[in-house]
Amino acid sequence: MKKLFVILLVAILSLSLVACGGTKQENQGANAGQGKTEAITLVVGATAVPHAEILEKIKPTLEKEGVKLDVKVFQDYVQPNIQLSEGQLDANFFQHVPYLESFTKERNITNLVNIAKVHVEPMGIYSKKVKNLNEVPQGAKVSIPNDPSNMGRSLVLLQKAGLIKLKDGVGIKGTVSDIVENQKNLEIVPLDAAMLPRSLEDVTLSVINTNYALQAKLNPVKDSLFIEDKDSPYANVLVVRKGDENKEAIQKLVKALNSEEVRKFIEEKYNGAVVPAF
Known part of the structure; x- marks a missing residue:
């Protein structure tokens, strides 16, 4: 009788271990299936107004697209290009093309390129x-x-x-x-x-x-x-390093900056002081 009891106990324990093992495997499979792709972070340098304000506006839109925007605010026109060139930023948004061309020529910087016009700020x-x-x-x-x-x-x-x-x-x-x-x-x-x-x-x-x-x-x-006239050619642009233009996250940023959401935001918030350039 005692021997039979031991045999039954071993059988029960074995079944329990198998069941537990099966549950763990199923949970791992379920967790893997439910796993979400980690968001990509873009660090973008900008001056406070209106550039950083525009970037803050599109943060929720980009988060839905899997892109987290980290806006780094600058008080000058020098560091955003230097830090982008050196890889400390993924993009910057603060300048027009004549300034970009003049700055990069003066500093012998060859790895920056503008990829999207966003707005004009009449001087x-x-x-x-x-x-x-x-x-x-x-x-x-x-x-x-x-x-x-x-x-x-x-x-x-x-x-x-x-x-x-x-x-x-x-x-x-x-x-x-x-x-x-x-x-x-x-x-x-x-x-x-x-x-x-x-x-x-x-x-x-x-x-x-x-x-x-x-x-x-x-x-x-x-x-x-x-x-200045509102047809000023000094459109403020998004700038990235050469070779990054077609990265998916960068293209999502371009799309968001050139969206109707941003057009409406600029027109309503700045009342003609800032004009969409797209």
Whole structure:
């Protein structure tokens, strides 16, 4: 009787082990079947306004596509390109093509390429000391961006506003030395672009990039004394390293930035201060 009991006990234990083993295998199979593909993270460098705001807007859309967006905000125009070139970023979004071309040529950077136009930020002339350009006094100080492409752009804008005249043919490549007429003897003061809004306390006029104007709570449409036409060729672009253009995650980012969702966001949030370029 005792022997029979032992045999039955061994049989029961064996069946239990088999059952447990079967359950574990089934659970592993189920877990494997239910496993989700890990999201790909893209680190994108951007200036705060409007670039980072636009990127924040599309984060939920990209997450649904399996792309996690890590937005790294910069306060300057130098580090985003350097860090992208060195592989610390996957993309950047803060600049127009003339600036990209000028910067990469000056620094001998050959591995960056723009892959999508997103928006245009019309550059404007601002003042806290005069209410219109006719009030600008003789010898007034005018601050402008000191990087080559935006310097030329700002000088062209001052020319269109009737304040100076540039040497024929220089266009956006012009420098202060290319000014051939300056009837009010304006003192042109080149500064880092990020410093321009703060310079308004010390100068009569400042020619400010829209991203920094918006960041300083200036409304380009209402507060500027003179502003670029909305057909400005200075579209802000998404930039990546050469060879990454066709990566799936990058293409999803391009699609999101050129979507109707972003078009509507730009038009409603910035009221003409920023204009879609797609």
